Amino acid sequence: MINPLYSLAGLFIGLLVGFTGVGGGSLMTPLLILAFGFHPITAVGTDLLYASITKTAGTAVHGLSGTVEWKIVRRLAMGSVPATALTLLVLAFAGRRFDGTEHVITVALGLALIATAIAMLCRRRIMAYFERGVERLTPRRIGRSTIVLGAVLGVLVSLSSVGAGALGMTVLLVLYPKMPVNRLVGSDIAHAVPLTLIAGLGHWAMGSVDFGLLLSLLIGSIPGIIVGSLLSSRVSERILRPVLAGTLAIVGGKLIF
Template identity: 25%
Template sequence: MDPQMIAAGLAAGAAIGLVLGLVGGGGSIIAVPLLVYLVGVASPHAAIGTAAVAVALNALAGLAGHARAGTVKWPCALTFSLAGVAGATMGAHLGKAMDGQRLLALFGAMMVVVGLAMLRPRRSPENPDVRLTRASAGSLLPRLVPAGLGVGLLAGFFGIGGGFLIVPALIAATGMPLRSAVGTSLVSVAALGLTTAASYALSGYVEWGLVALLVAGGLAGALIGIAAGKRLAGAKRAMEIGFALLVVAVGAYVVVRGLG
């Protein structure tokens, strides 16, 4: 790799870590387009596999900070993740069988749909004290398990950590506040990313040198993102809107480039 590619890889990693630390998802939304269009990875499948490894590792780094802050609801996170891993395993096999450019275009279209859905204001009240216990299992499990399975299927198919799907899915299933959903989502982002990454790595679709660069840049970005997230905790709706607009904008760009 030449110095320009090394610098681009580090910058891409910093952006991934920043987004993961700030909003708990969207790292792979940025990672795949950056690897394809900025860093210059020729194969969309290789970009997806490489991004999946880096996003999973950066999510683990971000998770450590959120765990110390007490924003991770572990029983909900583990339940969602187990269902998601099953879905991601099936989705990865389907995604690798599809043409790379067509896969990118579909990925972008899904991003636009999800981003527009996130712009809609929430109507259900928050429940900051929500817990998955024996008493609440009857109401929470029927929502958490199907949501995790569906998100995992999409995450595996598109080769992503799925954080931009996991955060709204957790909020819809449990009513937990955004800050808790961000921390909790990182457990699933790591689990789904590692599942998808393992599938792509076995097929030779991971560039390990770029993974190292993305992780190195991501560690710095994640620290900045977590600190910024604490300061912006009062601007919850602004964070949601900003994240949604980012998803729509990048998704539209990926659709145009994928179809072109």
């Protein structure tokens, strides 16, 4: 059933995503766990399918605009798809035999949120630190590093639904400093679609997706993302990003401790 409160939460998250460009996983999943009391694995599974649907539209826009570097998408997928499948198998196995699965997911989510906050605040410093080392990398090493990044994101997103946005973009900016940012953004969004879809379907197979919640969130978030994107030029990113990063760090710390 549709719950107007969840739709309102989706609207709020959609506005923030439109304003800042940060993926909804880092915002939506903690809200579902801490504010609405959903089981962590249900929050993660539902948010993954939610992300795959919303980012499909973004991929279509970037694809039509020619701002997707499909070579990068393929490299990321070569790492993320098998890593996602393996992580889901481990989760399914652990869920049947151990009682600590919920704690593992909660801690993984908390660590991912703190890492996302650091990536948001220190992106330029991180890029500057690795700039000289990346210049010495051969194209083959860059390709392998991109595959490894995909694998890391596959594990992280499957466990927490967080990581494909701010973390993935930060590393891509380091590995491909000469590529236009809009092409990296488009590539990151395009890669997030199969990643979140596969992970979301895996969680669905484990019975950890609430479709009533999913529909309620989409009803609010889709118009929220549109409005937030239209108004983003009127709001200073220098104000929004530090506030959002601080919020993620606090929430991540609360989930861990």
